[in-house]
Amino acid sequence: MYREAPPPTHLAGAVRCVWHSTPDDRERAKNVVPDGCLDLIVGGGRVFVAGPDTRAWRPSAGGRSALHGIRFAPGHAPLVLGVAADELLDQRVALSELWGREGARAAERLLADPRGLPGLVASRLDGARPAPEIALLLRRLDLGVPRVADATAGLGLSERALRRRFTVAVGYGPATYLRVARLQRAIAMAPHAGGLAALAVAAGYADQAHLSRDCRALTGSTAAAWFGRSVQDGAMAPDLVSAP
Numbered sequence: 001m002y003r004e005a006p007p008p009t010h011l012a013g014a015v016r017c018v019w020h021s022t023p024d025d026r027e028r029a030k031n032v033v034p035d036g037c038l039d040l041i042v043g044g045g046r047v048f049v050a051g052p053d054t055r056a057w058r059p060s061a062g063g064r065s066a067l068h069g070i071r072f073a074p075g076h077a078p079l080v081l082g083v084a085a086d087e088l089l090d091q092r093v094a095l096s097e098l099w100g101r102e103g104a105r106a107a108e109r110l111l112a113d114p115r116g117l118p119g120l121v122a123s124r125l126d127g128a129r130p131a132p133e134i135a136l137l138l139r140r141l142d143l144g145v146p147r148v149a150d151a152t153a154g155l156g157l158s159e160r161a162l163r164r165r166f167t168v169a170v171g172y173g174p175a176t177y178l179r180v181a182r183l184q185r186a187i188a189m190a191p192h193a194g195g196l197a198a199l200a201v202a203a204g205y206a207d208q209a210h211l212s213r214d215c216r217a218l219t220g221s222t223a224a225a226w227f228g229r230s231v232q233d234g235a236m237a238p239d240l241v242s243a244p
Contacts, residue, residue, distance in 0.1 A: 031056040038077035043067035047107035051088030052171030068114035075130040085171035
């Protein structure tokens with residue numbers, strides 16, 4: 001069983017959600033796909049950070065133990081963790097490895113009471129926010145611009161400088177984030193789509209073939225298999241069929 005809840009009011013904007021999972025066979029059989037976020041997780045005798053993903057993965061940390069997590073909004077995790085997001089790309093890293101003794105002490109407290117996760121994040125965040133140009137770039141990419149160049153226009157930085165700052169804050173460059181955001185949009189729209197071709201257009205893909213390529217790269221499954229079977233939260237999508 002997996003459940004999400006809104007973050008505490010004082011963490012709104014910096015944290016996407018808090019969550020709890022008690023893995024059963026069904027949960028453990030599902031792939032988790034990239035979403036542009038980092039998570040701080042307590043469970044299975046560990047406290048660790050799940051870095052930004054570029055490919056689907058299957059949860060194994062913690063075995064069947066209950067997991068408690070807090071999911072950072074894209075661009076906010078480095079402000080709390082004190083490490084560039086791209087250094088955690090596709091990795092699961094113990095908090096004690098990031099913070100040394102302070103991390104070990106924090107992990108001990110969180111293992112005793114995972115409800116302390118929001119408090120720990122709040123104490124480290126202290127009102128910090130991503131740079132305005134990064135926040136604006138994230139917003140434009142989330143809204144579904146067709147190309148990265150459409151999102152970077154007028155931000156007052158060279159493309160190279162902007163890409164470097166974005167990668168430090170998010171974990172990968174704007175082009176990869178755009179693909180991830182587009183797939184997440186398709187997942188959200190899938191229960192209401194009449195078919196893969198219609199879903200591709202609604203989510204901002206050039207066509208169904210574009211959706212199929214990105215789906216296979218990011219989920220490891222074909223679009224027909226992924227969207228016809230289930231979406232990430234376990235809700236059943238309608239039967240989606242390939243366009244003739």
